[in-house]
Amino acid sequence: MRVRVGDYGVYAYTGSRLPDRTAPNIVFVHGSANDHSVFALQSRYFAYHGRNVYAVDLPGHGNSEGEPLRNVETLADWLIAFFNAAELKEVTLVGHSLGSLAVLEAAARHPERVSRLALLGTAVPMAVNDQLLAAAAANDHVAFELINGWSFSAKRLLGGNPWPGMWMTGQAMRLMERVRPNVLYADLVACREYTNGLRAAAGVWCSSLMLLGARDVMTPAKAARDLTATLRDVSVVTLDCGHSMMSEQPDAVLDALREFLR
């Protein structure tokens, strides 16, 4: 589906389904230099199991127009603007990586709009490697290579994709290569400069799920401890995977979300 948020068109994947206004809504928010398709399996499942799904492309990403937003607070406000444009009164928010920070901040700013919160591959603060940031600033392909190398657990760098026939690091690379120059840099700066994470967590009133990768070196599980301690009603699930958990462990991610939303 497409809606307009401000001056720009926004795309959200809905599983090719029309919304049922009586069904609960779930909004998926991707991470840096990604788009809605990173949630392909999980979002499709919920679209066919009683929920209205909106896997958004953030501004400047995928099929959404505009420029990437330069900080997490702006992303959170943009999400609320998207809810308004799509006429979503209350939503479950699922965010990965940068998307997890955006949904955390949105849940804190507008608790009345968020019924559940799922943070995947998250950390507060979300450190960004200096070399990675420099490569992204220079629009150097090395930035994508570093991300790919760090986003998958060591054994998954050699494949073994549960999704038959797909080479997951190749897919991840192509997805990043599609973003326009400076988008990755903007996303990484937003991650690195976000300092309100624990204050936001303290302002979250709904139930939360934290889904962490035991082998995640982009957002190591231990970097989420303070967040875990701050959120009021939180359950933590740790999976045997790296940062790209939706690719590495698609079913485990789905099962954790199903259990959380049961």
Next chain:
Amino acid sequence: MAKPRTHQFDTLTLHAGAVPDPATGARATPIYQTTSFVFPDTDHAAALFNMERAGHIYSRISNPTCAVLEERIAALEDGVGAIATASGQAALHLAIVTLMGAGSHIVASRALYGGSHNLLAFTLPRFGITTTFVDPRNLDEWRSAIRPETRLLFGETLGNPGLDVLDIPRVAALAHDHRLPLLVDSTFTTPWLVRPFDHGADLVFHSATKFLSGHGVLIGGLLVDSGRFAWDAADARGKFATLTEPYPGFHEMVFVEESTTAAFLLRARREGIRDFGACMAPFTAFQLLQGIETLPLRMAKHVDNTRKIVAFLREHPLVGAIGYPELPEHPDHALAQKLLPRGSGAVFSFDLKGTREQGRRFIESLKLFSHLANVGDAKSLVIHPASTTHFRMSAEDLRKAGITEGTIRLSVGLEDPEDLKEDLSRALHAAGKA
């Protein structure tokens, strides 16, 4: 200084896509010789059918052994994924029918494998898909053949049998200027010699029967997607409706929405393999995996042997023109140096001076070179294209494809090169006396 964590080509030939079998710890990829896979429960089954969960349903659609092979070739080609098919011809057919239907048009190199030429020139027109054949070296011919209904450009990395080197960067750029994808048959080269995606191609297929398998024991194909082509780009909208419009055959799925990078493969598997059914058998995939494990070693030896055979033939008085791009007189020599720095493969043709009877005597006198219709075997092979692989082509088409009555095609194997030279020398001597 952090370095990207990646694996090199030789490592990928052994490991990509494979993990020790979770059930038994088997190091080699098991042959999952099963038609179907048990569903844990009805919800799981429904989720598999509707692409909500990852996994296997029925081995025509996907199979764990085939999936390892698919990942491996995708890794070696630097693609996003692949589909294993029953043959190289099935891979070519799958690529075409995934992208287009009746009323569509293809622009293809004239220097094609005879089977590919048959499909494009004679069979597909019955289904409303037509092809214009062009001189692969003439970019103006490629350009002027493109029509509004064109959906694909297609050529071979090394044309059959004259070894015309496809100028992938230039043909790809032309294709992209017209918002069209370039499909490349990389059978003769394998990713060890060239990765067409590195030079701009969008789709690659292999007759895996040949060098990837390497031992002449199976029939198989592989279709690989680079994941780079933007099927839904604004200026291409409407051209690739199979990927950009709702598909009634799968819950109105819009493939480009479902997968940003692999829409083509999704449709190919969810429609082409499902409905046409030209899938690969798991035992074939297992054998192919064994072959690919030694691909770098074999290709290096194939190329080394070929260079020695070419040098030998070049000095022989009964041998006319030799079509091998590493020779300075080959019209694509400079291009081959650029695109194929590791070598120009192990299949080439030469013209035997003399009569048709002398050609017959030459082939029948060979002892190590086997006279058969295949290339890319560990054993050396020979054939007379005009009377076999390309026998359906008219004299004019043969001439345009660079084939004469005296053209002999060799596929140089892994034997000791001195033995191969002696075999050729003896056969040439016999031909000379005929």
